[in-house]
Amino acid sequence: MSRRYLLWFAQEYLDFRLAEMQSILSMLKIEIKYVEKSYNKPYWIVELPSESCIKKIASRSVLIKSCIELWSSANTEERLHENLKSAMKNDSGKWIVESVTGESNDNHICHSSLLTVCSDPSKSFKIEVETFCKHFSMKEKVEKIELFSYLPLEGPVKLNNPDMKFSYIEFYGVDPNNVPKQPEQLFFGRWIVDGQRDLIQALSLKKRNFIGNTSMDAQLSILMANQAQVTMGDIVLDPFVGSGSLLVAAAHFGGNLNICYVWGSDIDFMMLHARTRPTRK
Numbered sequence: 001m002s003r004r005y006l007l008w009f010a011q012e013y014l015d016f017r018l019a020e021m022q023s024i025l026s027m028l029k030i031e032i033k034y035v036e037k038s039y040n041k042p043y044w045i046v047e048l049p050s051e052s053c054i055k056k057i058a059s060r061s062v063l064i065k066s067c068i069e070l071w072s073s074a075n076t077e078e079r080l081h082e083n084l085k086s087a088m089k090n091d092s093g094k095w096i097v098e099s100v101t102g103e104s105n106d107n108h109i110c111h112s113s114l115l116t117v118c119s120d121p122s123k124s125f126k127i128e129v130e131t132f133c134k135h136f137s138m139k140e141k142v143e144k145i146e147l148f149s150y151l152p153l154e155g156p157v158k159l160n161n162p163d164m165k166f167s168y169i170e171f172y173g174v175d176p177n178n179v180p181k182q183p184e185q186l187f188f189g190r191w192i193v194d195g196q197r198d199l200i201q202a203l204s205l206k207k208r209n210f211i212g213n214t215s216m217d218a219q220l221s222i223l224m225a226n227q228a229q230v231t232m233g234d235i236v237l238d239p240f241v242g243s244g245s246l247l248v249a250a251a252h253f254g255g256n257l258n259i260c261y262v263w264g265s266d267i268d269f270m271m272l273h274a275r276t277r278p279t280r281k
């Protein structure tokens with residue numbers, strides 16, 4: 001049975017989102033079904049054969065922030081809660097999708113088998129609230145969390161390193177100058193895995209001893225390594241290597257043993273020997 005996931009993206013480099021995903025999917029030989037794929041919204045809804053597929057994709061993607069096993073999606077708060085309550089009774093083993101006013105307003109109701117993880121009393125949990133294009137105070141977020149009290153969550157609440165994390169997301173559109181009173185779309189599901197956003201800091205130019213004026217930004221370097229489908233055992237040559245940012249990202253994807261060989265050449269001898277005027281000391 002394929003599972004439905006919400007991919008929550010960083011709202012940047014929108015032009016590279018599909019390219020990064022297609023490269024990762026073809027490199028990992030994973031078949032995906034796009035249920036909803038918009039260009040400018042920070043989320044896609046997809047179907048994949050298993051949880052391990054979404055984990056593999058997230059282990060490479062720098063544009064994905066997090067991946068959530070979708071349990072319910074709706075265009076009003078009331079409807080989202082109704083859907084979740086219906087999900088508890090949906091024994092069909094299938095998703096129920098009701099179209100309200102077009103594709104983006106579909107109501108997604110999951111099958112009850114997904115919710116069985118809730119009822120394990122030995123598993124601690126927490127519910128996280130994320131809002132896009134609107135800010136809420138902690139008190140308001142707690143009030144939203146309390147509305148989920150009907151869920152059969154048996155385990156204890158644990159805020160640090162819980163066994164299970166649930167995500168409640170309210171999406172208020174993408175125009176910060178025209179934020180609607182009510183969210184356009186709402187989602188609830190079980191958090192599965194984060195993407196590789198931390199890698200941007202880990203490979204940041206700020207951490208390097210020597211960079212040049214044209215050093216490639218870390219996020220773009222990671223994106224390019226993904227588009228080149230760099231993986232363990234590959235040999236990567238950057239003929240215009242400069243201070244080597246692209247190769248740093250490529251080498252990272254060589255795996256823990258770093259078995260990815262990288263070579264560079266450059267016309268600028270001083271650059272290759274880090275003797276141009278240092279931009280950082």
Ligand SMILES: C[S@@+](CC[C@H](N)C(=O)[O-])C[C@H]1O[C@@H](n2cnc3c(N)ncnc32)[C@H](O)[C@@H]1O
Pocket residue numbers: 214215216221238239240241242243244245246247265266267268271
């Ligand atoms: C944009 S920078 C390279 C950035 C680098 N790839 C990175 O990952 O940060 C372009 C580099 O190309 C080098 N270059 C320009 N013309 C070249 C040529 N004809 N042959 C080799 N290198 C050249 C420059 O010296 C410069 O270091």
